[in-house]
Amino acid sequence: AQSVAQPEDQVNVAEGNPLTVKCTYSVSGNPYLFWYVQYPNRGLQFLLKYITGDNLVKGSYGFEAEFNKSQTSFHLKKPSALVSDSALYFCAVGDSFGNEKLTFGTGTRLTIIP
Amino acid sequence: DVKVTQSSRYLVKRTGEKVFLECVQDMDHENMFWYRQDPGLGLRLIYFSYDVKMKEKGDIPEGYSVSREKKERFSLILESASTNQTSMYLCASSPGGSKETQYFGPGTRLLVL
Numbered sequence: 001a002q003s004v005a006q007p008e009d010q011v012n013v014a015e016g017n018p019l020t021v022k023c024t025y026s027v028s029g030n031p032y033l034f035w036y037v038q039y040p041n042r043g044l045q046f047l048l049k050y051i052t053g054d055n056l057v058k059g060s061y062g063f064e065a066e067f068n069k070s071q072t073s074f075h076l077k078k079p080s081a082l083v084s085d086s087a088l089y090f091c092a093v094g095d096s097f098g099n100e101k102l103t104f105g106t107g108t109r110l111t112i113i114p
Numbered sequence: 115d116v117k118v119t120q121s122s123r124y125l126v127k128r129t130g131e132k133v134f135l136e137c138v139q140d141m142d143h144e145n146m147f148w149y150r151q152d153p154g155l156g157l158r159l160i161y162f163s164y165d166v167k168m169k170e171k172g173d174i175p176e177g178y179s180v181s182r183e184k185k186e187r188f189s190l191i192l193e194s195a196s197t198n199q200t201s202m203y204l205c206a207s208s209p210g211g212s213k214e215t216q217y218f219g220p221g222t223r224l225l226v227l
Contacts, residue, residue, distance in 0.1 A: 009154075032213045043118070043204055043218035044157075051213050090156065100145050100164060100212050101172070106156035 002027040004093045006105035013081045014113050021076040021108045023091030033074040034092040034102065035065055044090060050074060081112045118219035120205055126225045133192040135222050137205030144210035146188035148180060151202040163188055195226045
């Protein structure tokens with residue numbers, strides 16, 4: 001069975017500071033990993049994904065994520081936070097055994113303080 | 115751009131009513147999914163479909179059924195709505211095969227009284 005943990009329900013960051021939203025995962029085979037963002041009263045928007053290759057993945061809106069196999073982590077990062085980055089962020093994992101289903105984390109609410 | 119639309123943004127129903135939530139995608143995707151989103155629980159998969167008339171139970175199928183008569187349309191049915199089904203319902207679609215990105219609709223916020 002696959003699972004995802006987002007250990008922080010809430011992260012507060014000052015505008016202009018770097019931000020990190022944490023995600024750890026558990027799968028049977030090789031993982032493929034996603035980050036999505038949800039703005040108020042909206043659906044989820046795709047940010048980035050890791051399938052294979054370079055451990056640093058770059059995505060939309062200046063976000064990036066680092067895949068770390070030994071620590072089974074896929075943390076989302078941004079060098080300089082904007083107030084508009086305030087939203088709910090979800091990490092999701094799938095496995096490599098031909099399974100189309102993703103398992104989502106419980107979400108982390110990111111608040112950027114002006 | 116992929117577009118996934120859901121029939122209603124907000125819906126209020128009474129306990130015991132039969133409720134239909136509809137989802138349409140315009141990118142010829144093979145896979146379609148229904149999730150519910152609850153605070154502190156994240157997204158939980160209710161059902162998914164990998165082809166017309168094909169469906170598979172997700173993690174929380176009890177109290178729900180689905181229908182996929184056409185490739186672009188995936189319906190979620192609450193046979194007899196209950197208050198514990200008050201939630202945000204999200205539809206998603208993806209191309210066939212694993213490792214594909216899922217694209218989400220705007221969601222339907224359902225309140226069951």
